[in-house]
Amino acid sequence: MSNEVPVPEEKTGHQKRQQKLKEQVDARIASATIDKGLLLVITGNGKGKSTAGFGVVARATGHGQKAAVVQFIKGGWECGERNLLQQHGVPFAVMATGFTWDTQNRETDIAAAQQVWQQAKQFLLDPALNVVLLDELTYMVAYDYIALDDVLAALQNRPATQNVVITGRGCHRALLELADTVSEVQNIKHAFDSGVRAQQGVDW
Numbered sequence: 001m002s003n004e005v006p007v008p009e010e011k012t013g014h015q016k017r018q019q020k021l022k023e024q025v026d027a028r029i030a031s032a033t034i035d036k037g038l039l040l041v042i043t044g045n046g047k048g049k050s051t052a053g054f055g056v057v058a059r060a061t062g063h064g065q066k067a068a069v070v071q072f073i074k075g076g077w078e079c080g081e082r083n084l085l086q087q088h089g090v091p092f093a094v095m096a097t098g099f100t101w102d103t104q105n106r107e108t109d110i111a112a113a114q115q116v117w118q119q120a121k122q123f124l125l126d127p128a129l130n131v132v133l134l135d136e137l138t139y140m141v142a143y144d145y146i147a148l149d150d151v152l153a154a155l156q157n158r159p160a161t162q163n164v165v166i167t168g169r170g171c172h173r174a175l176l177e178l179a180d181t182v183s184e185v186q187n188i189k190h191a192f193d194s195g196v197r198a199q200q201g202v203d204w
C-alpha cells in the first residue's frame, strides 16, 4: 500500500481562495512601507492589558532595544515582570508608596501622580529609549490627576522613533485619536468572579 498523498491536477476551491487571500495579504504587506514610533493603547474591561504592555517591553528588550516602564497604580503585590525586567536593565518609575485603588486623599494622590509623571516625561524625551510603557496612565487622566493636554504634548513631542504603550480602562477619546493602534480587551469571564483570588505568575 502506498503512503503517497494523491496530488490533484486542478487547484481545489480552497486552494484558490487561499491563493487569493495570500495575494491580498502580500499586497498589503508590500504597501506598508512606513517606519515610525507607534503609540499603542490597550484598554477595555477584560484581563490582559498590562501583560500585553509588558509583552511589548519584553519583546523589545529581547532584541537588545532600550525600554522603560512607568507604573501609575501601585499594586498590592510585588510584581513578577518588574523582578525580571530590572535584571535586564529596564528602569522602572513607580507611583510613590501609599497610592492604591482605595485611595482616600486626593491631594496626596495628585502629588504622587505628578511625581511619577515627571519621571515619565523624562523617558518621553529620551531618544535612546525605543519603548516606554505607561501602565495604568488612563486613570490619571480620567481622575484629572495629570492634565490631558500635558500628556498629549509629551506624547506628540517624543522622539519620532519612540514607541509608547498606554494601558488602562476607560481611555480618554483624545488619546485614542492620537494612537496608531488601539486594542480593546473585552471581559468574557474572569476567574475572580468564581471566587478565585489573584494568582502569582498569572495576575501579578
Ligand code: ATP
Binding pocket: 045, 046, 047, 048, 049, 050, 051, 052, 167, 169, 185, 187, 190, 192, 193, 198, 202, 203, 204
Ligand atoms: P493584567 O495585569 O493581568 O494584564 P489588566 O492590566 O488587564 O490585567 P487591570 O484592570 O489593570 O487588568 O487589573 C489588574 C488586576 O485585576 C489583575 O490581577 C487582573 O487579573 C485583575 N483583573 C483584570 N480584569 C479583571 C476582570 N474583568 N475582573 C476581575 N479581575 C480582573
Ligand code: MG
Binding pocket: 049, 050, 051, 136, 167, 168
Ligand atoms: Mg493593568
